[in-house]
Amino acid sequence: MRAVQLIKFGAPQEALQYTELPDPTPGPGEVLVKIEAAGVCGRDLVVRKGAFPHVKPPIIPGHEGVGKVIDVGAGVERDLIGMRVFLSAIYDGTCDYCRRGFENLCRNAELLGEMRNGTYGEYVVIPAKFAHPFHGVDPKAAVLATCPISTAVYVLKHIDVERKKVLVVGAGGTGIYIAQLAKVRGAEVYVSTRSPEKASVLKELGLGVATEGEKDFDVVIDTVGAPTLERSLKLAKRAGAVVVIGNVTGEKALLSPALVILRQLRVIGSMAFRPWDIYEALDLLKRGLIKPLYVEYKLQDAAKAHEDMERGRVMGRAVLLP
Known part of the structure; x- marks a missing residue:
């Protein structure tokens, strides 16, 4: 598959490399998602600069993604194949924070684009329970619900x-x-x-x-x-x-x-959001209460998207299209 890798920390053109990688395959309990749209978050820029010690290049960045399930691993219902899904953070569901409804603060969270390969690619593998089916919103707008709009939803609950x-x-x-x-x-x-x-x-x-x-x-x-x-x-x-x-x-x-x-x-x-905040964000889009604002970039232009964001040239979100 074609993907963008973070090969080292630094400036966009030096740190982000558009490359060919082996197609991933889903393991037990996982699904393979063909990415239709990936968002570029401000956190991605901080990751690229090396601010988080848990990030170890090379890795595919990106935690915002929408796509279709095209394959499943052992133990996953094949009915999921063909469904359009959004991706959420991976949390354990059992720690003290998760039990209190703060999955966004999970002690054992596994972050897409930081601790495992993320959404800046044609495909991504993720545990099936964190690929959430939805319908009724165009993928390029829906990807905005997977972080910026859901973050807004969560902020205003405080x-x-x-x-x-x-x-x-x-x-x-x-x-x-x-x-x-x-x-x-x-x-x-x-x-x-x-x-x-x-x-x-x-x-x-x-x-x-x-x-x-x-x-x-x-x-x-x-x-x-x-x-x-x-x-x-x-x-x-x-x-x-x-x-x-x-x-x-x-x-x-x-x-x-x-x-x-x-x-x-x-x-x-206020730290990010929970999966159900994303559903609320999608509903706001469906009802026309939030106007989706984004700039489209080809996947291979991820470095330029980073540059444009840093220079304040992007209104809304930069969206990568594989």
């Missing part, structure tokens, strides 16, 4: 935004969907961006574009991380809330505790 003034910091591949969903949930939503092109799209979606000096937001949702986190704390009103989901650079942030203490802020972390 905090009530109805009738609140909300700032989303960053109009990237996740921020644009959090902003849309917050508006659906009844918030007055503003997004901070330095891109005139993105600002124009935000206005078309009925979202506000934050101006310099605007502050006192009830809720600030930071999708960037270290470069913006201190400012996000300053933009929240006293007794407001700051939700942190972004880590696009992988850098550490230096913060003064006084920003949190003297303003009596709630700081909330």
Whole structure:
């Protein structure tokens, strides 16, 4: 099969290699999925830079994927063959976090694109229970539900935004969907961006574009991380809330505790999503409540997709098409 491998950490053109690899085969309890669309997540960029010590090149990146089951291993019902599925994270289901409904925090999670080959290829093998059938959404839009929109769904389960003034910091591949969903949930939503092109799209979606000096937001949702986190704390009103989901650079942030203490802020972390959040995200797409925004790239152009994302040229998501 043709695939993109992370061969070393570094810049996109040096780290990502389009190559020919043996076709994978499913083992017991597994399915073989022919990828129809793969999303490029901001986390993929951090992985490529070498921020996570558990990632050992060479490996096929990517955890966002939609496709069709074309083969199954021993012990898997053959009725799955031909079904369109989305892929979720692999969790054990038995640890203390999984038992409490936090599968996204599983102690023994196995991450596609980091601990086993991911979705930047023509095919991927995954345990059958983590290939979830769905219908009614085009694959190129559906792949957005497998991370950015489901992340938005999960974020807004942490905090009530109805009738609140909300700032989303960053109009990237996740921020644009959090902003849309917050508006659906009844918030007055503003997004901070330095891109005139993105600002124009935000206005078309009925979202506000934050101006310099605007502050006192009830809720600030930071999708960037270290470069913006201190400012996000300053933009929240006293007794407001700051939700942190972004880590696009992988850098550490230096913060003064006084920003949190003297303003009596709630700081909330939100980690990814659970499989059923993806079904909720798909339903939002089916109902037309979320507009899918993405830029298509051929699989062999994955390095360019990474470059364009780093330079803020992608509105919504970069989607790789094998």
